[in-house]
Amino acid sequence: MPDPSEDGDVLVRAEGIVKHFPIKEGIFFKHQVGSVQAVDNVSFEVRRGETLGLVGETGCGKSTLARCIMRLFPLTAGRLTFDGADLSTLSRSQMRPYRRGMQMIFQDPYGSLNSRRRVGSIIGDPLAIHKLASGVERRKRVQGLMEVVGLNPEHYNRFPAEFSGGQRQRIGVARALALHPKLIVADEPVSALDVSIQAQIINLLEDLQGEFGLTYVFIAHDLAVVQHVSDRVAVMYLGKIVEVADVKDLYATPRHPYTNALLSASVVADPDQARTRDRIILSGDVPSPINPPSGCRFHTRCPKAQPICSTEEPLLKRGAQDPSGHLAACHFPVADGEKLASEKATILHTVEGFLAEAPT
Amino acid sequence: MTLLAVDNLTVSFPTADGTVQAVRGLSFSVDTGKTLGVVGESGSGKSVSALTMLGLNPGADISGSAVFNGQELLTMSQQDLRKIRGADIAMIFQDPLSSLHPHFRVGWQIAEAIRSHTHVSKQDARSQAVELLRLVNIPQPERRVDAYPHEMSGGMRQRVMIAMALALKPKLLIADEPTTALDATVQAQLMELLVQMQNELGMAMIIITHDLGVIASVADEVLVMYAGRAAERADARTTFFSPHHPYTRGLLGSVPSATGVVGTRLTPIIGSPPSLISVPTGCGFHPRCPFAMEMCIDEQPDLVPIPAGPSHTSACWLPPEMTGVGIAMDTARQRYASTHRGARSAKLPGVIAAVEGATVYA
Amino acid sequence: MSLSTVEAKASEVPAEDPAVKGIQGRTPLQLVVARLRTDRVAIISIVVIVLIVALAIGAPLIAAITGHGPTDTNVDTGTDANGQPLPPGSAGYLLGTDNLGRDILVRIAFGARVSLLVGVLATAIATIVGVVVGLFAGYYGGWLDSILARIMDVVLSFPYVLFAIVLVSVFGSSLELTILVIAFFSFAAIGRIVRGQALSQREKEYVEAAHSLGAGNLRIMFVDILPNLVAPVIVLATLLIPTAIIFEATLSFLGLGIALPTPSWGNMLSDAEGVGFQAWWFYIFPMMFLLLTTLAFNLLGDAVRDALDPRTERIFAGRRKKKPA
The missing domain is CATH 3.40.50.300 (P-loop containing nucleotide triphosphate hydrolases)
Incomplete structure (x- = not known):
């Protein structure tokens, strides 16, 4: 695999990113009693002009990782470069000039907009903060942005409460676009929206990418949405990236058992397929990130777990039959056509057991 | 029945x-x-x-x-x-926290639900609660039966809700x-x-x-609702493969399919759902509908039988035989709205030719 | 950006979104005003406050009309033949006179100036200090919060009357000192609320958004968070005014606030000490005005809170407002 940094193809490079949140106790004299290992030793890169999808379930650290890329808080460890500049240890004020190049779209179209400020002032905020435009000039640029994202520029003076959820998300997109960033990190940008509105925002994001040559990090828990928008996809589990690949490879030949389980569990809007599909059962719940399992963090729920999985942490590596760029962190990657444990049979067993025992 | x-x-x-x-x-x-x-x-x-x-x-x-x-x-x-x-009739809500009492152990709550409708001893109700928790896949049900709702994850609380709902069959x-x-x-x-x-x-x-x-x-059967009314009713396959109501088609066009062709564009429904305080006149969907005609603004359509599927009904003024999913909503809207807003439905078959399973534009 | 793409995208959104109809163009302030206008208690409170303000502003006018200054001891006309004070309704003295023959109506009018001035100024100072301290404590957290929050706790648990006695004995009583003492003991009430609100607002996504745009801490505090605290601060400030007025009256009553002969409702009450039932108008009128003013402000504060808090809308509507699924 050639090193992509040689040809300047990489916009974001993350090496060994670690983010632990300390848990403190005490009223007067706080002392640390533990830490939430939200992101633990994660490495990846985002190439210019691509959409990197980041999927995983609640608590897998995907949103924390997004905020690590945005440097919204200090990194516990690791190296983060953006457009060739090392951002890993910059202070908040040192970060300010770089913020023009990277912007974020948030999940909650209600909470992410200040309800006490007018839409024009919200979208114009980045221009004001970076002192790029003021007065009439700022108003003109904001109204231009509103048009680009499909909002009526005449609504410049309205408050967010006067817009529907989808329109609010457009406001968030316009704000992110105001500085013409290179990178947009979108944290679950459509998951709070109604189905028909989701498609509007996805299309808008796709159009803007083509128009402005944007690079996206797109975070979602909906595998179908991620498949639709992404060029490459990284799957996270409990603070680690367990598999990363081009979207086609990942959905066609998932190697990590967790990716397999996730894919088999995602429901498809097709009654024929949805009913014939057999799902892979995962035992138990996601362990706590305060005290994650040793070795491979997935071993407590993995249908293929062996003794080595609990002692030795698998590294992201390419399988022999996989194309370059398809990496999985598993000691026993799933082979083509291999079947994992079935859910239907297991659940049927439980149901029959219950009905046999329960008094009628 | x-x-x-x-x-x-x-x-x-x-x-x-x-x-x-x-x-x-x-x-x-x-x-x-x-x-x-x-x-x-x-x-x-x-x-x-x-x-x-x-x-x-x-x-x-x-x-x-x-x-x-x-x-x-x-x-x-x-x-x-x-x-x-x-x-x-049992009901499961989206938010299990609001339906579980925070100050009582989950096992007790399940047992109470059982005892309020049947005459069983406390002991029996409790053991039934354990079995129910086992059924919904809660690990170590004998221990979890004494847990409080806040000690459980969201997924586990939802399983408790399901257990409670299933308790009395x-x-x-x-x-x-x-x-x-x-x-x-x-x-x-x-x-x-x-x-x-x-x-x-x-x-x-x-x-x-x-x-x-x-x-x-x-x-098995699907009821599609829009603005407080039934838009379409059909069996699952008909709903997904040959829907009639433009809203149903719009919904289907809005979701990326995990098996669909990558790179195709979604076809969203324009606009947003209406306010229920001022519902549009006629068909509630007409402001967002790519096929809207004058009569859609004036007259509210009732559910009428659609021949495409068994017990298939749809509340839309479009001709009953016009079913299918493969509709380019944007194009349809632009072309149709520009020339035919105000046209009566009589003109419709001439503009749009319906064929089995899909619709093409003439 | 080409025009065609703009058009294409604009076409995805209808100009008039039906979901938005009905709330168009109404700012949060307009909504609050509209709700206040339907609240009878609020209207009456506002009328009472306006009348008392008019009384205070018109105090010199009243003095001119009656011909009695607030400190004039009207030796000839202000007492009866036996040198006793005149009861209300006496010729030229609508509310009677006190034992020095001073016109009670005029003194009350001038006392209203003191009360309102102290109430509003002390509250304004307390609000500004409280908001700044609370914002810094809540937004930054950590050791700064620990120090500021402890200071506010100490202030709130201080025996303020004792403190005022000490200050007055050192500096002598004056209007400025009264205002500063009241402001000092009131800012913590606002500061604590603002701190709590800032703590919760800090975690909101819009703050994170501002941070991701590159906004500095001061900008986030004063441009983003502060407008979201306006509602509770307004309510609290409205409720602080009557507290400050009573505080002033208490201090003046004890001889620690406004020094005689300058009239204030508090020292008028203290003058009435020992007169018993015979000269009831000495204390009834200042007390009535004190009560009326504080009651009006308190009721207005409650009404503003109800108007600002949309959850109380349901009570007004008389029915449970349920958001449909």
């Missing part, structure tokens, strides 16, 4: 800003042992109608009828309704967005569990959701 028949249900709430017309003349039925999927966006009235049937909407103005197992629910006293709720289970807050792996597991319990117990289910994937995997 029809277990539940809802006829012309209307629910409205007076508020300071005006009357919210949450449900506007909804009719549907559910057969014993079948699963009805109710799909719609927020504000379509799908949850309100379910809550109303169970008498859980105080302060609402209600008319119409809802007959369950030969009994009229809407005029029933709260006391009689309470007997039916839980025992014959109801004839009808109403699940309102039962898995929306849950992760895919947990969601799949619980839906599978519900389906298998249904098969074994022969209970009917109403699954209320906005997730077409959930509908596709469990529903």
Whole structure:
């Protein structure tokens, strides 16, 4: 695999990113009693002009990782470069000039907009903060942005409460676009929206990418949405990236058992397929990130777990039959056509057991 | 056999800003042992109608009828309704925290639910609670039975809710967005569990959701709701493969399919769902509909039979034979709206030729 | 950006979104005003406050009309033949006179100036200090919060009357000192609320959004968070005014606030000490005005809170407002 940094193809490079949140106790004299290992030793890169999808379930650290890329808080460890500049240890004020190049779209179209400020002032905020435009000039640029994202520029003076959820998300997109960033990190940008509105925002994001040559990090828990928008996809589990690949490879030949389980569990809007599909059962719940399992963090729920999985942490590596760029962190990657444990049979067993025992 | 028949249900709430017309003349039925999927966006009235049937909407103005197992629910006293709720009709809500009492152990809450409807000893009720927790896949049910709701994860609390709902083996289970807050792996597991319990117990289910994937995997029949009314009603395959109502087609065009061709563009529905205080005239969908005609603005369509599928009905003025999914909504809208807004439906067949399974533009 | 793409995208959104109709163009302030206008108690309170303000502003006018200054001891006309004070309704003295023959109506009018001035100024100072301290404590957290929050706790648990006695004995009583003492003991009440609100607002996504745009801490605090605290601060400030007025009256009553002969409602009450039932008008009128003023402000504060808090809308509507699914 050639090193992509040689040809300047990489916009974001993350090496060994670690983010632990300390848990403190005490009223007067706080002392640390533990830490939430939200992101633990994660490495990846985002190439210019691509959409990197980041999927995983609640608590897998995907949103924390997004905020690590945005440097919204200090990194516990690791190296983060953006457009060739090392951002890993910059202070908040040192970060300010770089913020023009990277912007974020948030999940909650209600909470992410200040309800006490007018839409024009919200979208114009980045221009004001970076002192790029003021007065009439700022108003003109904001109204231009509103048009680009499909909002009526005449609504410049309205408050967010006067817009529907989808329109609010457009406001968030316009704000992110105001500085013409290179990178947009979108944290679950459509998951709070109604189905028909989701498609509007996805299309808008796709159009803007083509128009402005944007690079996206797109975070979602909906595998179908991620498949639709992404060029490459990284799957996270409990603070680690367990598999990363081009979207086609990942959905066609998932190697990590967790990716397999996730894919088999995602429901498809097709009654024929949805009913014939057999799902892979995962035992138990996601362990706590305060005290994650040793070795491979997935071993407590993995249908293929062996003794080595609990002692030795698998590294992201390419399988022999996989194309370059398809990496999985598993000691026993799933082979083509291999079947994992079935859910239907297991659940049927439980149901029959219950009905046999329960008094009628 | 029809277990539940809802006829012309209307629910409205007076508020300071005006009357919210949450449900506007909804009719549907559910057969014993079948699963009805109710799909719609927020504000379509799908949850309100379910809550109303169970008498859980105080302060609402209600008319119409809802007959369950030969009994009229809407005029029933709260006391009689309470007997039916839980025992014959059980309900699962989206947010398990709001339906579990925070100060009591979950096992006790399940046992109480059992004891309030049947005569069993405390000991028996408790052991039934343990078995129920085991059924819904809660690890170490003997220990978890003594846990408080806040000691459990969201997924586990939802499983407790399901256990409680299944405790008395109801004839009808109403699940309102039962898995929306849950992760895919947990969601799949619980839906599978519900389906298998249904098969074994022969209970009917109403699954209320906005997730077409959930509908596709469990529903026998699908009711598509929009702005408080039924837009379309059909069996699952017809709904997904040859829908009639433009709203249903719009919904299908809005979801990226995990198996679909990568790189294709989604075809969203324009605009946003309407305010229920000022519902559009005529067909509630007409401001967003790519096929809207003058009559759609003036006259409200009723559910009429569509020949494409068995028991397929749709509330749309488009010709009944015009079904299919492969519709380029944007193009249709531009072309059709520019030349034919105001045209009467008589002109329609000339503009759009319907063929089996899909529609093309002439 | 080409025009065609703009058009294409604009076409995806209809100009008039039906979901938005009905709330168009109404700012949060307009909504609050509209709700206040339907609240009878609020209207009456406002009328009372306006009348008392008019009384205070018109105090010199009243003095001119009656011909009695607030400190004039009207030796000839202000007492009866026996040198006793005149009861209300006496010729030229609508509310009677006190034992020095001073016109009670005029003194009350001038006392209203003191009360309102102290109430409003002390509250304004307390609000500004409280908001700044609370914002810094809540937004930054950590050691700064620990120090500021402890200071506010100490202030709130201080025996303020004792403190005022000490200050007055050192500096002598004056209007400025009264205002500063009241402001000092009131800012913590606002500061604590603002701190709590800032703590919760800090975690909101819009703050994170501002941070991701590159906004500095001061900008986030004063441009983003502060407008979200306006509602509770307004309510609290409205409720602080009557507290400050009573505080002033208490201090003046004890001889620690406004020094005689300058009239204030508090020292008028203290003058009335020992007169018993005979000269009831000495204390009844200042007390009535004190009560009326504080009651009006308190009721207005409650009304503003109800108007600002949309959850109380349901109570007004008389029905449970349920958001449909």
